[in-house]
Amino acid sequence: MSGPGIGWYLIVAAILFGTGALGVMLRRSPLIVLLSLEIMLNAANLTLVAFARQLGSLDGQIFALAVMAVAAAEVAIGLGLIVAMARRGLALDVDQASALRG
Amino acid sequence: MVAGAWVCLLAPLAGALAIAFAGLRISRRAAGWISTLTTFVAFVGALDAFIRLWSEDASEREHLSTAYTWLAAGDFEVGFEILVDPLSAVMMLVVSGVGGLIVWYSMGYMAGDDEERRYFAYMSLFVFSMLLLVEAGNFLLLLAGWGLVGLASYLLIGFWHKRPEAVAAAKKAFVMNAIGDATFALAAVFLVWQVGTLEYFGVFERVDSLPQTTVNLVALGLLGGAVAKSAQVPLHTWLPDAMEGPTPVSALIHAATMVTAGVYLLVRAHPIFEAAVDVQHLAAILGTITLLLAGLVALVQWDIKRVIAYSTMSQIGYMFLAAGIGAYGLAIFHLMTHAFFKALLFMAAGVVIHHLAGEQDIRRMGGLREVLPRTHIAFLVGTLSLVGIPIFAGFWSKDAILASALEMGGGLGWTLLVAGLVGALLTGAYSFRLYYTVFHGEAAEVEHVPHGPEVVHEATTHAEGPLSMLIPVGILTVLSTVGGLLSIPGVWHPFTHWIGESAETLVEPTTAQEYLTSALAVALGLIGFAVARSAFADERELVTRPEAWRVLEHKLYFDELYDALFYRPAAALATALRTSVEEPVIERSLDEIGSGTIQVGAGVARLQSGLLRTYALAIALAVFVLVVVFVAVR
Numbered sequence: 001m002s003g004p005g006i007g008w009y010l011i012v013a014a015i016l017f018g019t020g021a022l023g024v025m026l027r028r029s030p031l032i033v034l035l036s037l038e039i040m041l042n043a044a045n046l047t048l049v050a051f052a053r054q055l056g057s058l059d060g061q062i063f064a065l066a067v068m069a070v071a072a073a074e075v076a077i078g079l080g081l082i083v084a085m086a087r088r089g090l091a092l093d094v095d096q097a098s099a100l101r102g
Numbered sequence: 103m104v105a106g107a108w109v110c111l112l113a114p115l116a117g118a119l120a121i122a123f124a125g126l127r128i129s130r131r132a133a134g135w136i137s138t139l140t141t142f143v144a145f146v147g148a149l150d151a152f153i154r155l156w157s158e159d160a161s162e163r164e165h166l167s168t169a170y171t172w173l174a175a176g177d178f179e180v181g182f183e184i185l186v187d188p189l190s191a192v193m194m195l196v197v198s199g200v201g202g203l204i205v206w207y208s209m210g211y212m213a214g215d216d217e218e219r220r221y222f223a224y225m226s227l228f229v230f231s232m233l234l235l236v237e238a239g240n241f242l243l244l245l246a247g248w249g250l251v252g253l254a255s256y257l258l259i260g261f262w263h264k265r266p267e268a269v270a271a272a273k274k275a276f277v278m279n280a281i282g283d284a285t286f287a288l289a290a291v292f293l294v295w296q297v298g299t300l301e302y303f304g305v306f307e308r309v310d311s312l313p314q315t316t317v318n319l320v321a322l323g324l325l326g327g328a329v330a331k332s333a334q335v336p337l338h339t340w341l342p343d344a345m346e347g348p349t350p351v352s353a354l355i356h357a358a359t360m361v362t363a364g365v366y367l368l369v370r371a372h373p374i375f376e377a378a379v380d381v382q383h384l385a386a387i388l389g390t391i392t393l394l395l396a397g398l399v400a401l402v403q404w405d406i407k408r409v410i411a412y413s414t415m416s417q418i419g420y421m422f423l424a425a426g427i428g429a430y431g432l433a434i435f436h437l438m439t440h441a442f443f444k445a446l447l448f449m450a451a452g453v454v455i456h457h458l459a460g461e462q463d464i465r466r467m468g469g470l471r472e473v474l475p476r477t478h479i480a481f482l483v484g485t486l487s488l489v490g491i492p493i494f495a496g497f498w499s500k501d502a503i504l505a506s507a508l509e510m511g512g513g514l515g516w517t518l519l520v521a522g523l524v525g526a527l528l529t530g531a532y533s534f535r536l537y538y539t540v541f542h543g544e545a546a547e548v549e550h551v552p553h554g555p556e557v558v559h560e561a562t563t564h565a566e567g568p569l570s571m572l573i574p575v576g577i578l579t580v581l582s583t584v585g586g587l588l589s590i591p592g593v594w595h596p597f598t599h600w601i602g603e604s605a606e607t608l609v610e611p612t613t614a615q616e617y618l619t620s621a622l623a624v625a626l627g628l629i630g631f632a633v634a635r636s637a638f639a640d641e642r643e644l645v646t647r648p649e650a651w652r653v654l655e656h657k658l659y660f661d662e663l664y665d666a667l668f669y670r671p672a673a674a675l676a677t678a679l680r681t682s683v684e685e686p687v688i689e690r691s692l693d694e695i696g697s698g699t700i701q702v703g704a705g706v707a708r709l710q711s712g713l714l715r716t717y718a719l720a721i722a723l724a725v726f727v728l729v730v731v732f733v734a735v736r
Contacts, residue, residue, distance in 0.1 A: 024718045033714070098712025 009050035016043035028093045030085070034078045041071045104167035106150030107186045110194050111233050113143040118226035121219055130218040134209035137222035141202040141229050148194035155191050163188055163603055166239050173242070180300055183239035189604035192434060193236035193366055200358045200441045201229045203574035207449050208350040210571035211456060221261060225354070228254035232359050236366060241290050241300040244367070248286060248327065251360045252279040258355060259347040271343040278340040282330020289323025292316065306373040314378075321378035324371055325385055332364030332418045334392045339660050341415055345407040349455060352407055353448030357414045358441040365418065365437050368425035372605045376428070383514060386426025390521045393419025395658060397528030401535065401644045402654040405462050406451050409536045413488060414444055416525060420503050423518055428608025429506035431598030435589055436503060438597075439495035442585045443487035446578040450481040453567050453575065454540060464536065469545030474566050478541050480579045485537045487582045489530045489627040492620075498586030500526070501620040502598075505591075505611035508619055519619070526623040530630020531644055538638040591616035 016039055023036025045064040052060030085092060117140030121133045128136070155163050168183035184190075205225050212218050231254050235247030252275075260272030293300060296316050297308050309317060328334075333341035333356075344356050355361070368375060368385055375382040393416045400412035417440045424433035455462055457474060471478045487494035490501060504526075507519040566572060588597040591613050598607060611619075637644050645651045656662065 021718075021722055025715050025722065028715070094714040097714070101710055101712025 006050055006054045009046060013043045013046040013050070016040070016046065028095055030078070030082050030092055030094050030097075033094060034075065034082070037078075038071055038075065041067055104151070104165055104184065104186055106147040106154065107184055107190075107194065107237060108167070108169075109147030110144040110151065110198060111147075111184060111230070111237050113140045113147065114198075114226045114230040114233065116140060118223050118230060121223040121226065125219070128219070130213075131209070133219040133222045134205075134212075137226045138202065138206045138209060140226060141198060141205050144229065144233065145195070145198040145202050148191065148198045151186055152191045152195055155186065155188065160603060168239070178294065178298065180240060180242045182243065184237040184243075185239035185302065186237070187604050188600045189366075189369060189434065190236050192438065192601065194233060196438050196441050197229065197232045197236060197359050200445050200578075201232070201354055203577055204350050204354040204358065204445060204449070205229070207353075207452070207571050207574040208348075210568040211350050211452055212348065213568070217261075221258075221348070224254060224257045224261070225351075228258065228355060228360075232363070235363055240302060241293065241305070244370070245283075245286055245290055248331065248363065249283055251355075251363065252276065252283060252331070255279070255344070255355050255360055258351040259344045261347055261351065265346065268346040271340075271346040275340040275344050278337050279330050281337060282327040285323040285326030285330075287323075289320045289327070292320050292323065296320075302370070309373050309377045312377075317374065317377045318381055321371075321374050321381035324367060324374065325381055325388075328364030328367045328385070328422075329388060330364075331367075332361050332422070333415050334364065334388050334419065334422060335395060336660075338392060338396070338415055339657070339664065342403075342408050342411045342657070345405065345411050349407065349448060349452035352411070353445045353452070356411065357444035357448050361414060361418055362421065362437045362441065365421040365425055365433050368422070369430045369433055369601075369605050372425075372428075372430055375425075376608070382426050382428070384426070386423045386514070386518060389419040389422025389426060390518050390525075391419075392416065393423070393525040394521055394528070397525050397532060399654050399657050400532040401528070402651055404464055406454065406464050406467070406536065406540065407448070407462055409464075409532060410444070410447050410451060413447075413529065413533065414440075416529065417444065417488070417500075420500055420522065420525070423522060424503040424506060427506055427510050427515070427518065429503060430605035431595075431601035431607050432499065432502045432506060434601045435597050436496075436499035439487070439499045439582070439585050442495055442578055443484045443582040446480060446575065446582050447484035447488065449571070449575050449578065450477050450484060453477045453571060454481075456567050456571075464539045467540045468543040469541070471541040473545070474541075476572065477566055477575070480575050481537065481541065483579050483582050485533045487586075489533050489631065490526060490623055491627065492624060493583070493586075495582050495584070495586035497620070497624070498589050501623050502589065502591065502611070502616060504619040504623055505616040506609045508615050509609045509611040523619075523622055523626055527626040527630045530627035531634050532630075534631045534634035535638065535644055538634060542638065591620070 020036045020038075020040030020043060023039065024033050027033055027036065045067050048060040048064045048067070052058065052064075082092065085097070090097065114137075117136050120136055120140075121128070124133075155165075165186040166183055167186070168181040170182055171179055172182040173180040205222070208221070208225065212221055215221065228251060231247050231250030233247075235244060235251055238244040238247055256272050256276040256279075259275050260269050262268045290300060293305055296312060297305050299305060326337075330337040341356060341361065345352055347356075368382075375385070396412040396415035396419065400409050400416065403409045403412060417436070421433045421436050421440070424430070424436060453474060454467065454470060454477060457470070457477075458467065461467065483494065487496040490497045504519055504522045507515050507522060509515070510518075589595050634644065643651070645654060653659070
């Protein structure tokens with residue numbers, strides 16, 4: 001087996017996850033929040049694939065495929081919602097979309 | 103033999119079910135006929151059983167017939183069984199015979215009532231329950247019949263359910279009877295525990311080997327049931343109020359049959375009472391108190407039916423006296439003659455009430471002798487029989503009871519005798535007061551508008567009512583006249599000997615004693631008659647002292663006493679519990695739980711800010727904490 005060790009992959013994944021999480025927590029545009037979510041999912045995918053290679057098992061890779069399918073569905077719904085918000089003239093700001101507060 | 107008895111038991115039940123299920127598909131008259139005919143079928147069955155029993159050898163007259171095992175629990179079994187012996191055969195004849203006549207009479211009396219079908223279904227149910235009570239072959243079945251007659255009585259007293267008085271009277275009767283049912287049931291439970299069986303003969307065989315306390319408790323429980331059902335002191339207050347029901351009901355249930363169930367129980371369970379002599383004597387004493395008390399109260403009552411109701415209590419007092427001193431045959435003999443003449447009196451009173459469009463107050467009656475000549479004769483025969491004038495039925499039975507008290511002797515016997523004789527005087531006075539006020543004197547104005555509880559029926563105006571009312575009255579008039587000839591002192595005693603096979607008489611008065619007490623009782627009855635007659639002629643009341651009048655009019659304050667002893671404390675306790683427990687503790691706590699939940703909810707709701715980023719931060723922090731904890735714990 002060649003290439004960098006598992007540790008490097010995990011570091012990259014952690015950086016990606018942190019970036020995504022900060023994006024979700026700090027940005028107010030729903031579009032960027034959605035993008036950040038995708039980055040977090042892909043960080044998770046990266047760890048899955050890295051461990052799959054490390055352990056010589058296909059399970060992680062198959063699971064990564066499932067996560068991609070979920071991510072695609074999520075993007076479809078999320079973008080649909082954002083388009084609907086834009087069409088209704090609602091502000092594209094997650095802080096203002098707070099009608100469900102208690 | 104037993105086939106007849108089963109027919110007798112089940113025919114009225116079939117009638118009740120038929121009327122209940124046919125509902126509106128049959129006419130009101132048809133319902134009346136179904137009820138009447140099934141009751142007469144029962145009478146034929148009883149007659150068949152009686153004749154077959156008669157033709158048998160004296161030692162074999164005892165037949166237990168089990169239909170099936172009703173209840174079984176381990177070794178304990180109770181069958182659905184009936185007992186045919188001389189005692190139950192007589193009771194079957196009285197219940198179905200007098201019952202049939204009264205149901206027949208009801209067809210005329212109730213004609214035009216809105217709910218005739220329901221009435222006849224109840225009547226059939228009652229006859230069935232009463233037959234179950236007298237035919238039962240063990241204590242449990244007896245208790246079942248006991249409860250069912252209480253139910254039927256409740257339903258019939260409250261038959262006119264739109265009248266609040268009738269509903270209140272029905273409830274009162276039910277509650278008073280329930281007290282007796284409870285003591286009876288306790289006695290039965292005690293028997294199951296101590297003897298392990300409820301079969302009559304199983305219990306009677308072993309009653310001598312039981313400890314005295316046990317026997318006394320069982321006898322007391324049974325006596326409690328008998329006292330409540332037979333309206334004896336101290337559970338007597340329901341009977342006068344029960345006169346709110348239709349008059350035939352008063353005749354059937356509250357004079358001829360149900361109220362005598364207590365006497366039947368005393369005689370049926372006589373081995374238990376003989377083993378507990380004190381309790382048996384207590385029965386005699388309670389009966390004597392009742393006969394005096396009811397006789398006194400009857401002197402001042404204005405309601406025609408209430409006077410007869412008090413005389414019923416008084417006569418049952420005589421039966422209790424007889425059963426309490428062991429003159430079982432005479433108790434049942436008086437029960438039978440009383441069923442004849444008391445049903446007659448009630449039915450004649452019913453004709454009067456009918457004629458007067460529901461008037462029951464004797465102050466508004468008078469001079470009915472000319473208007474209702476046949477009813478007048480019937481009522482007079484009933485009165486003579488009640489007072490115990492020779493040749494009429496009541497004479498033979500009542501005087502023999504007094505003779506037994508004389509034969510018993512001792513302090514108790516003499517006291518009972520004297521009280522019984524005073525009772526005879528009172529009976530003469532109140533009976534003839536009623537008779538004279540209603541049938542003699544000036545005719546009171548008759549308004550044909552309803553003012554009493556009775557509904558105006560179709561046949562109110564013409565003289566004495568339809569044939570279906572007059573024929574039963576006529577038959578009972580004959581029976582009240584000749585029914586007592588079954589036992590003539592010094593000549594023959596077939597009736598008491600017949601009952602003696604079921605319950606052997608403990609006191610047998612001599613002929614001389616019978617003649618002596620008869621002479622005394624008749625003389626006292628005639629004095630009572632003379633007093634009532636002279637009082638009526640002078641247009642004054644029997645009780646002239648106003649204080650005495652007030653006490654008697656309040657029925658010696660029994661209702662007020664029970665009100666103060668039981669109702670008020672219970673009501674006060676309930677009010678206290680409501681103000682001190684329910685309202686402050688239970689109701690407030692419910693309110694507090696509700697408002698507390700709302701407050702907590704409002705507090706928690708503030709966390710849901712609607713700010714998506716806050717949620718994301720919360721999730722991230724939570725994950726961080728979990729990871730830290732996870733790592734730390736590992």
